[in-house]
Amino acid sequence: MRRLVRALDERSGVAPIARKALRYVFPDHWSFLLGEVALYAFIVLVATGVYLTFFYEPSSQRVIYDGTVDTLRGTEMSQAYRSVVDISFSVKAGLLIRQTHHWAANVFIASIVLHLMRVFFTGAFRKPRELTYLIGLSMLGLALLEGYLGYSLVDDLLSGMGLAIGYGVLMSVPIVGAALVLLVWGGPFPGDPSFFSRMYIAHVFLLPILIAVLLTVHLLLVASRHHTQFRRKEATEKRVLGLPAFPSQAPRSLGLMFAVVAVLFLLGGLVQINPIWLWGPYDVASSTNGAQPDWYLGWLIGALRIVPGFDVTIGNATIIPNPFWGGILLPGFVFGVLAVWPWLERAVTRDKRRHNLVDRPRDAPVRAALGCALLTFVFVTFLAGSADRVTVFFGLDYRSQVTAYRVIVFVAPVVVAILVHRVLVGLRRAEEVEADRERALAEGGPAGQPGSGGG
Template identity: 45%
Template sequence: MNLSAPDFGHEVRFGMDTIANMGVFRVRKMDRVNVSTRREDGQEPRFESHERTYEPRVSPSSANSNKAIAAVPRWVDDRLTLAKGGKTFLNKIFPDHWSFMLGEISLYSFIILLATGVYLTFFFVPSGHMVLYHGPYKPLWGQHVSEAYMSTVNLSLDTRFGLLMRQMHHWAADIFIAAAVVHMCRVFFTGAFRRPREINWMIGLTLMLLAIVNGFLGYSIPDDLVSGTGLRIAFSIFESIPIVGNWLGYAVFGGPYPGNGDVIFRFYIAHVLILPLLILGLIGAHMGMMVYQKHTQFPGPGRTNKNVVGAPMFPTFMAKTTGYFFVIVGVIALMGALFQINPIWLYGQYIPYKVSYAVQPDWYMGWLDGALRIMPSWELHLPGHMIPNVFFPAVLFPGLTFNILYAWPFIERKFSKAPDIEHHLLDRPRDNPKRTGLGVGVLTFYFMLFGASSTDVLANMFHVSLNTVLWFFRFAVFIVPVIVGFAAFQLAHEMKEGPQDLGKRKRHNIVVRSAQGGYSTIPVEGRPGDGHGEPEPEVLNPEVLHPEVLHPEVLGEPLHADLPL
């Protein structure tokens, strides 16, 4: 691609490579070179301002087709009087920032989970009843296995599409929770949990909790050797709860471990009915509240605490989100097709006295398993009673974790000096170095615990002593987060204090050589999204504005009050 310089009498051509190789200017490939506004008298280039007038959008030629299209909503409205709500809905604004798409990964993974899960229920037999295996996998021939296990093996190896569905289901579960964590990080680091969204933060946490529990239930019901060992640990964790522990364990398992075999069916019905219903309901509440309270947004030109700037629901966002749904299905299907997950036929049936090494739970339980592993060998003895070792890392610790997370919006409120107003403009992570540093530290802590859940695998992989690895994690779990958290704090702090355009997307420049041989650069005209010369936003849904009930004490003065556009 060649750039042609404005008319200076000569034409000077540069190959794109030549310019890039000059290394001095950051030049990006340009889509259009518009230097026509450059004045002939050679003064500074002049760019068009926003106060330009635009041609009408609907050209006469397309008026007829528009009329036909408009008949559809009209017909609907004549019957259901949906015009008002429909208009608001189609005009709903979604901020453009990419980080707002992260929650959608979770949402769409959940839809995949429902779809693939329903498929699996057609083949899975939720029964702990022991039968003689018959099926395609030779090493199991004649072994005593539970119907749950046998049906899972057979739906994997003997049912077309069955294994793909099962693997998609499992990958989707892993991704569902992973994306929820990433989404939660976005909400945390940008302060989106602040008033008025505290309730939605708590709903989100509940969703996370239910998803983790439901993931564990689903992991357990195939009754294979690896998950069965997890069930054994789960029973011990129930048992460790003071006073009611044994009763709880017996109630879940139907008697002393391993119970009367009912646990498979109980977990199954909770996994496919009870928890999905709760999750579905809470997702509805989560999203309903988001629609009602509207999105948060990052500060920027024209973005205030009193508005939302972005693209409308229809058609732009609808297209993007639908496409994203398809891509998520595609990626998960690709993973289901190419990467084997949980090959239970290799693991065999769970028998209480059989065990495999390298047994781990799925990744979202890893932090608990890591906590169990690095816990020192203590337990608390009271007169006639005791609190077992596992109570501390597996009951107390997650309990504290979730309670602190639930209370976080209120904790931060208590220590924050910011006014108690509605916050619709987000902090960038650098804007609040303390929160950022703390959050990164805590996240590192849990990530280190996740690492500690695979001490044996790591020791084997790097060929170091298992004991060394465990001792490393016993200290690193506490030391590394402090270092990383402090580094994050420092980084955020310095970015906040540093040059204003730190981390800013660069503006494209054109390098021009004049006829005399000198070089100069010209910034190109801005495009929507890169923050330069953004057009003035068009107001949609204007009637929701009720000036008579505007409470400035609640909405406050915007942090970045209407900047000049």
């Protein structure tokens, strides 16, 4: 091994770089592994996606199905839908790979969301990591769009309805909406014959490459700025503590990778997801009750449902159509608040220092309270997206649900913010009282009385 390393170093000079990489210190806390879960889910996505590209036909040309699924035989459908049905039933391991791909997409987005929550609530976005934070937020936005395109490529009844909703939302962009729709769809919905080819290229080529580039830059920035770490006695703003890349972190990370891959393939093989042969092919004259997108777009559907039906018109011209409010303004507001938060917090707190130690939520109760309020706002809109399913399963009136959500979406975030702030301030005060008591006992004086810690 020494001779091999020496030979490689003599010909490439990689020893200093390798030595620095192997000595890189990783924080010893489970929450820092959420980003690695996203990385490994993305690798599974790429691997399974490459397999699926060999059999998928990105064409809207109409054909008559004569395959192995009895309930679909004789049905007119697109080449795209036909190819996905064939992948599921005629291609070896096709259904396993397709379902694993779908599960990996869900885990990829979920792990990014959880990682973003960890970064936000601990203050890991502060100087000097603002750019790292923005790149991670951009990856989340691209992942949502990538998932939407992958979901839509199937051309089943549900995904076709999702495309119709996306068409209406894009059309609602003031002034340029019609031009954008013409650029993307090539004509009135469902678009020209080349639309599926363009969507396919964006899904399998453009967006994955862009996500991979952002992911690489994100990892390089993390390595150059080093990981943040939680406060403890030995840790300081200038001293990094944790596990070295080798021999500690590398085996643990490899074990996590194998675990993520194993779980995703187990889900793909044992847990059914998106059984498109039950929905049937999409037709512009067809619809179904309870059509739902994947969970990560549920909050956008809910926003479209709870916004009252009104347009902004001048004369006979509609300037801002109704879908704009829930389909574009709301996600723009959520992502906009998250994007400007590092600078907004810095302006309010006037804290321009470099931070390598992160906070617990109780250390920054205002940030935690406002973050929970924003999460509650998104969660209520997500619940509103399931109103039709609640009507079907439990018989609750749909209009009454929507009316209730229109009130709850503004009241619940305020209530949650107040409760979270009070709880965290109480926890911090209790901790300060306990610290004062321990300090007094250590100094040999009388223990501090309850409430003496201030706050």
